[in-house]
Each structure stands twice: as C-alpha cells, then as structure tokens.
Amino acid sequence: MKKRNNNIFRKIADKAYEYGFVSNIKTDIIESGLNEDTIRLISQKKNEPEWLLEFRLQAYKYWLTQKMPQWAHLDIPPIDYQAISYYADPLKKNKKQSNEIDPELMKTFEKLGIPLEERLALSGTAVDAVMDSVSVKTTFKEELKEKGIIFCSMSEAIQEYPDLVRKYLGTVVNYRDNFFAALNSAVFSDGSFVYIPKGVRCPMELSTYFRINAANTGQFERTLIVADDNSYVSYLEGCTAPMRDENQLHAAIVEIIVCDNAEVKYSTVQNWYPGDSEGRGGVYNFVTKRGDCRGINSKLSWTQVETGSAITWKYPGCILRGDNSQGEFYSVALTNNYQQADTGTKMIHLGKNTRSTIISKGISAGKSQNSYRGLVRVSKNADNARNYSQCDSLLLGSKCGAHTFPYMDIHNDSAVIEHEATTSKISEDQLFYCNQRGIGTEEAIGLIVNGYAKEVLNKLPMEFAIEAQKLLSVSLEGSVG
Amino acid sequence: MNNEQQYIDIFEQHRELIEKPCATLLNEERRKAYSRFKEQGFPALNDEEYRHSDVSKQFAADYGMNLGRVENLTAPYESFTCDVPNLKAHQEFIINDSYLKGIDHKTALPQGVMVGSLNEIAKSNPQLIEPYYNSLAQDGDSIAQFNTTFVQDGIVIYVPKGVIVEDTIQFVTIQSTNIDIMSNRRILVILEERASLNMLVCDHTLSNHKTLSTQITEVFVGDGASMNLYDLEETSESNTRIAQLFVRQQGNSRFNHSNITLTNGFTYNRTQLSMQGEGAESDISGLVINDKHQHTDNRTLVEHKVPRCNSNELYKYILDEESVGVFAGKMLIQPDAQHTNSQQTNRNLCLTKCARMYAQPQLEIYADDVKCSHGSTVGQLDENALFYMQQRGIPIDEARHLLMFAFAGEVIDKIAIEGIRNRLHMLVEKRFRGELSRCNGCSLCHEREQKKTN
Numbered sequence: 001m002k003k004r005n006n007n008i009f010r011k012i013a014d015k016a017y018e019y020g021f022v023s024n025i026k027t028d029i030i031e032s033g034l035n036e037d038t039i040r041l042i043s044q045k046k047n048e049p050e051w052l053l054e055f056r057l058q059a060y061k062y063w064l065t066q067k068m069p070q071w072a073h074l075d076i077p078p079i080d081y082q083a084i085s086y087y088a089d090p091l092k093k094n095k096k097q098s099n100e101i102d103p104e105l106m107k108t109f110e111k112l113g114i115p116l117e118e119r120l121a122l123s124g125t126a127v128d129a130v131m132d133s134v135s136v137k138t139t140f141k142e143e144l145k146e147k148g149i150i151f152c153s154m155s156e157a158i159q160e161y162p163d164l165v166r167k168y169l170g171t172v173v174n175y176r177d178n179f180f181a182a183l184n185s186a187v188f189s190d191g192s193f194v195y196i197p198k199g200v201r202c203p204m205e206l207s208t209y210f211r212i213n214a215a216n217t218g219q220f221e222r223t224l225i226v227a228d229d230n231s232y233v234s235y236l237e238g239c240t241a242p243m244r245d246e247n248q249l250h251a252a253i254v255e256i257i258v259c260d261n262a263e264v265k266y267s268t269v270q271n272w273y274p275g276d277s278e279g280r281g282g283v284y285n286f287v288t289k290r291g292d293c294r295g296i297n298s299k300l301s302w303t304q305v306e307t308g309s310a311i312t313w314k315y316p317g318c319i320l321r322g323d324n325s326q327g328e329f330y331s332v333a334l335t336n337n338y339q340q341a342d343t344g345t346k347m348i349h350l351g352k353n354t355r356s357t358i359i360s361k362g363i364s365a366g367k368s369q370n371s372y373r374g375l376v377r378v379s380k381n382a383d384n385a386r387n388y389s390q391c392d393s394l395l396l397g398s399k400c401g402a403h404t405f406p407y408m409d410i411h412n413d414s415a416v417i418e419h420e421a422t423t424s425k426i427s428e429d430q431l432f433y434c435n436q437r438g439i440g441t442e443e444a445i446g447l448i449v450n451g452y453a454k455e456v457l458n459k460l461p462m463e464f465a466i467e468a469q470k471l472l473s474v475s476l477e478g479s480v481g
Numbered sequence: 482m483n484n485e486q487q488y489i490d491i492f493e494q495h496r497e498l499i500e501k502p503c504a505t506l507l508n509e510e511r512r513k514a515y516s517r518f519k520e521q522g523f524p525a526l527n528d529e530e531y532r533h534s535d536v537s538k539q540f541a542a543d544y545g546m547n548l549g550r551v552e553n554l555t556a557p558y559e560s561f562t563c564d565v566p567n568l569k570a571h572q573e574f575i576i577n578d579s580y581l582k583g584i585d586h587k588t589a590l591p592q593g594v595m596v597g598s599l600n601e602i603a604k605s606n607p608q609l610i611e612p613y614y615n616s617l618a619q620d621g622d623s624i625a626q627f628n629t630t631f632v633q634d635g636i637v638i639y640v641p642k643g644v645i646v647e648d649t650i651q652f653v654t655i656q657s658t659n660i661d662i663m664s665n666r667r668i669l670v671i672l673e674e675r676a677s678l679n680m681l682v683c684d685h686t687l688s689n690h691k692t693l694s695t696q697i698t699e700v701f702v703g704d705g706a707s708m709n710l711y712d713l714e715e716t717s718e719s720n721t722r723i724a725q726l727f728v729r730q731q732g733n734s735r736f737n738h739s740n741i742t743l744t745n746g747f748t749y750n751r752t753q754l755s756m757q758g759e760g761a762e763s764d765i766s767g768l769v770i771n772d773k774h775q776h777t778d779n780r781t782l783v784e785h786k787v788p789r790c791n792s793n794e795l796y797k798y799i800l801d802e803e804s805v806g807v808f809a810g811k812m813l814i815q816p817d818a819q820h821t822n823s824q825q826t827n828r829n830l831c832l833t834k835c836a837r838m839y840a841q842p843q844l845e846i847y848a849d850d851v852k853c854s855h856g857s858t859v860g861q862l863d864e865n866a867l868f869y870m871q872q873r874g875i876p877i878d879e880a881r882h883l884l885m886f887a888f889a890g891e892v893i894d895k896i897a898i899e900g901i902r903n904r905l906h907m908l909v910e911k912r913f914r915g916e917l918s919r920c921n922g923c924s925l926c927h928e929r930e931q932k933k934t935n
Contacts, residue, residue, distance in 0.1 A: 071529065202835040257489075280583045380834065395849035398816070399528065408840040415860040425849045 006258030017273055023108040025090045027132065027214045032085040038058065039186055041350075042087050046155050046189075049162055052107040059175035061413075065178045066442035072313055072342040073371040073403055077247075079284070084249060086187045088132035104435035105136055110470065111213065114238060114248075126151055126281055128208045131205030132217055133189030140204065150195040150235075151206050157193035164195060168226055172255040172319070180251040180286040180313075184220050188253065189452040191221035196262070205461055207236035210250075210285065212272075218249035225255070226417025228263035229295065234265040236464055239308070239429030241273040245281045247310060248273075254285045260295030260322070265303070267460050269468050272308035277366075282310025290346075293325035301328040302345065303459045305468040311338060320382075321353035327356040335368030335400070336471060344405075345373035349385040349415070351390045358389035361453050363472075364400035371403040378415040384413060394452055461477040484540045485522040491546070492630060496535060498548050503633055504603035508750040510615040510753075514629035521623035530622065533807045533839045534778040536748050540722045544663035544693055547577060547629065568679070568900030571596070573636055576654055578694075582673035591644050599635035600668055610915060611851060613671055617699045617727035617753075624723055624749075628665050628695040629703070635667030640676035642703075649679040656720065661691040668698040672706040672734075679709045679898055681748045686716040693721040696740050700728045700736070707735040709897050712744065713905070718773060720746040725753070732758025732787075740767040740898055741905065742777050743912055756818075757791040767796040768892040770912055771804030773835075778807035783825075785818035795827040797892050799885060809841040812855070816847040825855035828890060830862065866921035882913050893922075 030041060031432040039060055068076070090105060109129050110283045126140035128151065135153030144151050150161060157165050175185035192208045212219050227233055240249060250272060258264050267288075274280025285308075291300040302316040318327030329345040347356035356376065364370040369395065378385045393402035426448050432445030449472060450457070457465050492499065492801055494517060500508045512520035523537035524530065571588055573596060580598035590596060595606075603610050618625045640646055657665060670688045672678055686692050702708050716722060722745060730736055743749055769777045783792045798806040812823050842855040862884045870880035889909050896902040 080626070328519060384517050393844075393846070395846070395851075398819070398849045400849070402846040403846060404841075404842075404844040404855070405855070408838070408857060408859060410829075410831060410838040410840075413834050413836060413861060415859055416832070416861070417857075419857040420854070421839075421842070421844055422854040422855070423851060425846060425851075 001216040009457045017243055019112060019271065020273055021111070021239035022028055022242040023104055023213050025104050025108070025213065026047045026090040028219060029085050029214055030087045032216060034084070034187065036085060038086055042187060042189065045087065045089070046158070048158055049365055051166060052158060055170065055175070056186050058271045059182050062176055062279045063179070063182035063186055066182055069179055072373070073214045073369065073405070074311055074313060074342050075341050076284070076311060079249060079344045081177070083216070085214075085216055086218060086220065087189055089134045090131050090136070090213065090459040097468040105131065108211070108213070109136070110121065112209065126204050128153060128192045128205050129211070130190050130208060130221060131211045132214050132219060135190045135192070144202075147200055147203065149200060149202055150193065150198040152193055154188075154193050154224065155189040157252065161195070161265045164192065164222065164226070168255070168257055171289050172257060172290050173253050176430070177288060181253055181288045184222060184251050184253045184288070188222040191223040191252070193223075194225040194235065196233045196234065197226045199230045201231065202233040204233050205236055207238065210237070210239040212241035212248055212250065215244060216246070218251065221252045222254070223254040225264060226257045227259060227264045227268070229260040229262060229268050231262045232398070234461060235267070236461060237268045238265070238271070240271050240285050243273050243276070243281065247282055248349070249284050250286070254287070254289040254316075255440045256291035256300060257289060258293045258295060258298040258300050262295060263299040264291065264302045266291070266316070267374045267464055268304040269464055269471065270304065270306045270308050270312070271471060274308045275310040275337065279310070279338045283308065285309035285314060287314045288320065289314065291317070291327075292319045292321060292362065293327065294321050296322040296351075297324045298322045299326040301459070302331070303330045303456065303458070304332070305460070305471065306341060306343060307471045308330065309341070312341040312343050313381070314418065315346055318356065319348045320356065321350045323351040324353045325351055326354070329356075329360070330356045330459045331360045332363070332453040332456045332472070333360070333370055333466070334363040335365070336370060337366040339368040339370070340374055342371040344372045346375040347377070349376070349378045349382040349387070349388060352381070354382055355386045358391070359455055360391045361456055362391070362402055363449060364393065364402045364452070365396040365398065367399045369401040369403070371405060373405040375409070376409040376417055376419075377409040378412045380411045382412055383414045386417040387415070387417045389419040392452070393423040394449070395425045432448070483522070484606070485518070488540070488631075488882045489519055495548050495579055499633065501633065502600070503767070504600055504602045504607065505915075506607050506611055506614055507600065510619070510629050514615070515627040518623055518626035518630050521626065524623055530780065532606065533805070534747075534776065535622065536723060536749060536864070539723070539747055541676070541691060542661060542691055544691070545660045546663050547579070548633070549917055551633070566855055568647045568649055568651075568898065572651045572653060573664055573776065575636065575654045577662060578634060578666055584882045590646050591646060591649070593644055595637065595639040596650065597637060599637050599669060600633065600797055602637045606934060608639065610669065613699065614669060615699070617729060618642070618697050618725070619727060621697075621727070624695060625697055625725055628697045631665040631726065631828050633665070633666045634695070635669065637669045638678070638680070639671045639755070640673060642673040643675045645677040646679070648652040649681055649901070651683065653679045653683045653685065654696070655685045655687055656692040656694060656716070657687040658690055658692070659688070661812075663693045666694060666696045668696065668702070669707070670703050671696070671699045671890040672708055674703045675705040676703060677707045679902055680711070682710070682712045684712070684714045684716055684722060686720045688853070689719060691719045692716070694723070696722070696724040698724070698726045700920070701735040702730045702732045702736050703726065705733045709737045711811040711896060711901055712740045713737070714741065714745050714748060716745050717745050718746045718775065723749045725751045728752070728754040730754065730758065730761040733760040734758065735761075736763045737897065738763075738781065739892065741892070742767070742769045742771070743908060745771075745775055745777060748777045750779045754766060754782070754792070755784045755786060757786050759787050760787045761790045762792070764793045764895065766794070766892045766895050769798045769806055770889070770909065771799070771806060772801035773804065773887070776802045777805070781810040781816070782813060783811070783816065783823065784813045785821045785823065786815050787817060788819045790818065791822045792824070795892060795895070797828045797888065798829040798838060799832065799889065800830065800838055801832045803833070803835040805837045809843070810855070811843040812853060813838045813844060814846040814848050814851055814853060816850050820851065821848065821851040823853045828860045829857075830885070831859060831862070885913055886910060910919045
C-alpha cells in the first residue's frame with residue numbers, strides 16, 4: 001500500500017499548477033528599484049492628490065528605518081527590494097482608444113473562471129478584477145450604485161470619493177504597523193474600495209480577483225471596506241499567479257471598518273503560485289489584514305483557505321472596540337512540497353462583552369512547515385470577554401512540520417479564554433475503514449481531509465466553498481506516504 | 482541601559498579574587514561563559530523569552546557579592562527549622578551562596594552516594610564532575626552564562642549505578658543578610674543507571690533587604706534511573722529569583738518535577754528538558770499563587786529527540802491583586818521522535834481586574850506519527866459552584882477557598898512523597914487564608930507537631 005501511495009503522491013506532485021499560464025499582454029512596467037522618485041512616479045501615474053503622496057512618502061521614510069522582521073517561523077531568503085518593479089499597468093495600450101478592454105485580458109480572466117462580461121457572470125457576484133497594479137474592470141457597479149453602495153477600484157475611489165478614502169485610509173493599519181505595512185503604504189497601487197451606506201444590506205457578494213501577470217513585479221494592493229451602521233456585506237477575494245522560477249512579492253493591506261450593528265464577512269481563497277516540487281519560485285505572500293469593529297454589536301468574520309504561496313505571513317485580525325462586538329476567524333492552511341506558512345489571527349478585546357472564535361486547521365504535507373500564530377488580548381476594561389480558540393494540525397508525511405504559537409495576554413479578571421490544540425495524522429484505522437468499504441486510498445484521504453476542514457469550509461459562500469474543496473483535494477490526494 | 486556593564490567591571494577588577502578559591506574546572510568554564518556573557522549582555526524586553534519579564538532591570542540595583550568567601554556565621558537551626566514532619570530527610574544548606582559544612586546528619590546515605598560542596602568535589606574529584614558540569618547550561622542564554630561567570634560554589638549530588646536513595650535529600654537555600662545581596666548558586670545532580678533519588682529544594686529568604694539569586698540546576702538522569710525533584714519557593718517580596726533547570730534524560734528513565742511558587746517577589750523559572758533515550762517519561766508541573774505585585778514567569782521547553790517518549794505538563798496559576806503571571810511552554814518534537822505522546826495543560830485563575838496573565842503554550846512538531854496536544858484557559862471561579870455551596874450554608878469566602886484549594890490540589894497531588902504533599906496542602910491552605918504571607922521557616926509545622934505530641 002505504501003508503494004501505491006507514493007505513486008499517487010508523485011502523480012499529484014507532478015500535477016501542474018492550473019493557473020500557471022502567462023498572458024501575453026503589453027504591460028507598461030516602470031523601472032525596477034525603490035526610491036522617492038518611484039513613489040512620486042506611481043502617484044503621478046495615478047494622478048493622486050497631494051495628501052496621498054505625502055502619506056506615501058511618510059511611509060517610505062519610515063520603511064527605510066525598519067528591518068525585515070525575523071520572528072516568524074519562516075526561512076525567508078533575502079529579498080532585494082531594488083530588483084522589483086513597483087508598478088505594472090496592463091491597460092496602458094487601450095487607454096487612449098476607449099473604455100474597451102484588451103481581448104487578451106478578457107480571455108485571461110475567462111480562463112481563470114472570472115468572466116468580466118456581466119451577462120456571463122455568476123448571478124449575485126460583483127467582481128473587481130485586478131491585474132498587476134491596476135484594476136481592469138469592476139462589474140455590476142451601476143446596480144450597486146442604485147442602492148448607494150460604492151464598489152470600485154481604489155484608484156477610482158481616490159479620484160471620485162477622496163474625502164471618504166482620506167477619512168478611513170490607514171486608520172486601521174497604520175503605516176508604522178510593520179515592515180510590510182510601511183512598504184505597502186509607500187507603493188500601493190490598486191485594490192478595491194467598498195462603502196456600504198447606513199442600513200443597506202448588500203444584495204450580492206462582492207469579490208476581487210487578484211492576478212499577478214508581469215514578471216519581476218510585486219503586487220501591492222490595498223483594500224478598504226467600510227460598513228456603515230446597520231449594514232451587511234459579504235466580500236470574497238481570490239488570487240493566482242503564473243509559474244515562474246523566481247519569487248514574486250505580494251504585500252497587501254486590507255482594512256475593514258465595521259460600524260454599529262454592521263456585519264462584514266471576508267472570505268479569501270488564496271492560491272498564489274506555490275513554487276514547484278523542488279521549492280523553486282512561488283509568491284511571497286506578506287499580508288496585513290485587520291478589521292476594526294468600532295460600533296456596538298458589530299461583527300467581523302474572516303474565513304481563509306490558504307493553499308498557495310511559497311511563503312505565507314498573514315494574520316487577519318479583529319479589533320473588538322465596540323461593546324458586544326464579535327470577531328471570528330476560520331482558517332484552513334495547507335502546505336505541500338517546500339511551502340512555508342506562518343498564519344493565524346489577532347483578537348484584541350477592548351469593548352465590553354466582546355466575543356471571539358478562532359478555528360484554525362493546518363494541513364502539512366511534503367517537506368513543508370505550517371505554523372499557527374495567534375494573539376488573544378483582553379484589555380483592562382474589556383469586561384466579560386469570551387474567546388474560544390481551536391487549532392488542529394494534520395501531518396501527512398514524516399518530513400513536514402506543524403507548529404502552534406498562541407499568545408494569550410489577559411488583563412481582566414472577567415475574561416474566559418480557552419485554547420486547545422491537537423496534532424495528529426490520518427490514522428491507518430480510518431483509511432482501512434474506508435478501504436474496506438471500497439473507497440480507494442486517494443479518495444479516502446480526500447474525504448477525511450474535507451471532513452477535517454469542514455468546519456471552516458462551511459463558513460465560505462457557496463461558489464467559494466466548491467472551489468476550496470476542489471483545491472484541497474487536488475493538493476492533498478495521496479499525500480500519506 | 483547597560484546593566485551588564487557594572488558586572489563586567491566587577492569581573493574584570495576582581496577576577497583573581499573570584500577565581501582564587503575555586504576549582505580549575507569552575508574557572509575554565511567561567512572564562513568561556515564570561516566571553517559569551519560579555520558579548521550577549523542581559524536579555525532585553527524584545528527578546529522573545531523575556532518579553533514579559535524585564536530581567537535586566539532586576540540586575541540594575543547595586544547588590545553586594547560575597548566574592549571573598551567571607552564565612553557565614555548564620556547557624557541554620559537557630560533561625561530556621563525546615564524539617565518537614567513525617568519526612569525522613571537528609572538536609573543540606575546553602576546560606577546565600579556558600580555551602581554550609583558540618584551539618585549533623587541524622588541519617589547516613591547509602592554507600593557510594595556523594596553529596597557535598599561543588600567547589601570541593603570539583604577539586605577532589607574532578608574526573609567525576611568534568612563530563613557533566615556546565616555541559617547543558619553552556620548552550621543556555623546570557624543568564625546561564627552570567628551564573629557560570631560568577632558562581633563560586635554549589636552542591637553536587639551523585640548517585641552511583643543501581644543505588645536507591647530512600648531518604649529525601651532536602652536542599653535548603655537561605656538568603657540571610659543585613660545588606661542587599663546577590664547569590665549565584667549551582668546544583669549538579671548525577672544519577673547513574675537505575676539509580677533513584679527524591680529531592681526537595683526549598684528557597685527561602687530571611688531578610689528584608691533586596692536579594693537576588695541566580696540558580697542553575699543541571700540534572701542527568703541515566704538509563705532506567707528515576708528522580709523526583711520538587712522545588713518550593715517561599716521567599717519575600719524583595720527577592721528576585723532567576724532559576725534555570727536543565728535536564729537530560731536517558732532511555733527508560735523517569736523524571737518528575739513540581740515547581741511551587743507560594744510567596745515571592747520577581748521569579749523567572751526556566752525548565753529545559755531533553756529526552757535523549759527511548760522510553761523516557763517525564764511529568765513536570767507547576768503551581769503559582771501570586772498576589773500584591775508579585776511576578777512569576779515559568780518557561781518550559783520539552784524536547785523529544787528520540788521515538789517513544791512520553792511527557793506530561795501541567796501548570797496552574799492563581800493571580801490575585803496586581804500580580805502578573807507568565808507561562809510559556811514549548812514542546813519540540815524532532816523529526817525522529819515518532820510515537821511521541823506529549824500533553825501540556827495550563828489553567829489560570831484571575832481573581833481581580835488588575836491581575837495579568839500571559840500564556841503562550843506552543844507546539845513545534847517535525848514528526849508525523851505523534852500524539853500532541855495542549856490546552857490553556859484563563860477564567861474565574863465557577864459561579865454555579867459558588868452558588869451551590871452558598872445554598873448549602875457555606876459562606877462565600879469559605880466557598881472560594883474550597884474551590885481555589887481544589888484547583889491547586891491537582892498539582893500538589895502529583896507529588897509522590899506523602900510528607901511533602903501534606904505539608905504543601907497545609908501551606909497552600911494557609912496561604913489562601915492570608916495567615917501566611919510569608920512562610921516563617923516551617924516553625925509552624927514544628928509547633929503543630931509539638932502540640933500533637935503534647
């Protein structure tokens with residue numbers, strides 16, 4: 001049986017990354033390197049107001065004083081920040097002609113399963129498609145506008161709603177937050193901007209699809225979501241990149257503001273190119289995501305399925321500032337081959353009667369290292385805070401690692417905090433039981449893993465859940481050796 | 482702030498004085514450790530291992546150090562009686578940092594067992610000590626290097642092959658001075674194959690002056706050997722204790738350890754256990770009862786290097802008033818350590834709004850066929866249980882004590898020696914009732930015993 005497993009494993013390992021193609025699109029890429037002129041150039045290309053340029057320059061100056069953080073359980077090769085190009089615009093060619101999009105671009109997104117024509121799109125999902133540094137198209141914009149919802153690219157928002165952007169940008173993730181937040185604040189290009197007005201329940205799922213296409217570039221997008229009082233929105237995010245032998249850097253910031261009685265659901269299926277079976281290439285995914293539950297009874301739920309990226313460094317967090325606010329974090333992180341992931345969450349309890357739930361499921365296979373790192377902080381005035389954390393790790397193979405680093409800082413006597421973690425492998429008994437009933441080993445592993453991750457997958461919106469399930473089975477079949 | 486500089490200066494100036502009374506072996510290690518310490522300095526707050534304990538600050542005060550080995554005139558039995566009732570113990574004393582000679586032992590130890598001053602045994606029997614002394618602590622952090630740099634004496638316990646020491650060896654450290662003083666102590670325990678030893682370490686202060694102690698304990702548990710090590714701290718609020726325990730376990734050995742902090746000032750305990758032989762088993766536990774501004778930081782690292790070892794860990798904290806508790810436990814399972822069974826539990830009670838608890842239970846696992854889990858909770862006494870007891874006529878304060886006592890009991894019950902267990906039950910109960918803000922040298926036990934006999 002062992003031999004058979006190995007064969008299956010090899011088959012899967014050899015399986016090509018489905019989204020690894022390169023589109024032949026003429027892209028305007030600025031020269032690589034990072035200095036004040038680069039930042040001025042980006043700002044100028046995007047025709048930005050003076051205050052934003054100031055914001056960028058301030059962040060850049062701060063970034064210069066910072067060192068790359070070393071605390072994560074990751075082995076990050078040195079990154080040459082001067083060798084990266086910080087702006088790539090695939091739309092350039094067509095800008096002069098009309099609003100029409102390069103057919104090659106359309107084809108690319110169609111190939112990725114994201115049709116940009118509204119008649120073809122999945123009903124009920126509006127998409128903002130971002131390639132390299134620029135938002136290509138945002139669908140259903142008009143329909144949403146009727147309800148007062150703003151859903152557009154960040155560049156557009158800066159032009160059309162500068163006051164809103166200025167009011168909220170950088171208020172959740174300050175440029176001084178960390179090394180990559182400073183870098184992103186200096187050079188961010190596009191991303192999505194969402195504003196849900198008071199009392200509005202967003203009628204469709206909003207989603208952004210990020211694609212890196214150009215070589216030697218990094219993607220530094222910035223997403224800002226504001227849910228005003230009594231509103232609701234569900235937001236999805238997906239991402240892929242071509243297969244390349246060199247590593248590409250993706251350093252994004254996502255900021256979410258949740259006001260009184262509002263609710264935001266943020267789901268991610270992260271499928272950046274993970275590198276090949278020898279650990280060559282792949283995307284470095286260094287992301288800062290944070291939501292601020294400012295209002296009373298506000299709720300923010302993060303769901304993430306992390307299967308891609310050579311290195312993941314990501315801790316979506318919730319600041320539970322409003323009384324009775326709730327934070328949730330559901331995560332499935334899968335690493336295979338030489339992938340490394342250090343991911344988890346931060347739950348900062350500041351308001352009274354705040355609650356948070358953390359469910360993290362790590363799956364490591366091949367020679368990968370998968371870590372959960374999470375912080376639960378209950379401040380002095382956060383009476384009756386409640387947290388439940390559960391971190392499970394599944395090890396498939398004897399050469400991988402699964403690690404758990406939870407931090408609990410409790411400054412209030414009325415807090416009830418629970419943390420549990422277990423580590424195990426798929427037992428021979430479970431496999432034998434399935435085999436006995438005529439279920440092949442490969443299928444059985446798929447079943448068991450999907451069952452293991454079900455708690456998290458159930459939190460995903462329908463379309464994403466299907467994609468996530470598919471992704472998991474593709475990456476995992478036959479990984480027991 | 483460069484708190485290390487004053488110690489570097491002291492060492493440079495008084496090198497000869499420090500080295501003169503000491504064995505060559507101690508001085509050789511001292512030189513190596515000094516250069517490491519000089520390079521590293523004291524750990525800063527951004528050091529992950531010292532995030533919540535500003536150790537460097539503790540060293541800032543101007544402490545006296547007994548570098549010239551002035552004879553200590555304290556007679557331990559006069560000021561201090563530490564017999565545990567019902568415990569047949571072989572007692573040894575370290576006053577500040579000097580091993581106390583000439584103690585009249587009531588019982589004789591089995592043949593071949595050696596207990597005595599580290600410095601003297603290192604002089605008279607260097608071949609025995611050499612393979613062990615500083616072999617585990619040399620890879621330790623800068624505090625371990627600091628201790629090796631300044632240590633002049635300590636205690637050695639050597640149990641030869643197959644010898645079972647029936648009597649508990651009780652090792653009492655007393656800080657008794659009329660000035661602010663720093664003591665750097667060392668304990669070295671060597672258990673050869675199939676040896677067995679019970680050991681109780683009591684840490685006391687009999688002084689209201691500022692005291693600081695660093696203590697490095699190195700324990701070597703040979704194949705099939707078994708050891709129970711209990712560490713009890715009853716010092717004062719003006720005391721700083723930085724203790725590091727390094728354990729190396731060989732195949733099929735057993736090591737049980739409980740670390741009980743009843744009264745203290747600032748405490749930083751690190752336990753580092755390495756399982757290097759198949760079939761080894763360990764059980765480490767800790768109980769912390771803190772109030773006022775007490776600060777206790779317990780850090781553990783249990784490393785499984787080989788297959789088929791079991792480890793179990795249980796730490797409990799009860800934090801009252803403005804005390805601070807820190808627990809950071811790591812289980813490190815190396816790639817070859819298949820079939821490891823490792824559990825870690827941390828339970829904390831916060832009794833006031835100002836008490837702070839920092840918990841970091843960590844798993845680092847590189848082998849797939851293992852069973853590892855950890856759990857950590859922070860909470861309060863169960864309202865329902867309190868209500869239930871009140872309904873039945875138990876006053877609220879009494880009900881609280883009962884629940885807290887039951888909470889602490891789980892750790893105390895792990896202690897295998899009945900005498901120590903009973904005494905701890907009593908001490909903990911007294912501690913909760915506020916009758917014992919500081920242990921007065923176990924004379925209470927004596928009084929009780931005397932009353933009984935009268």
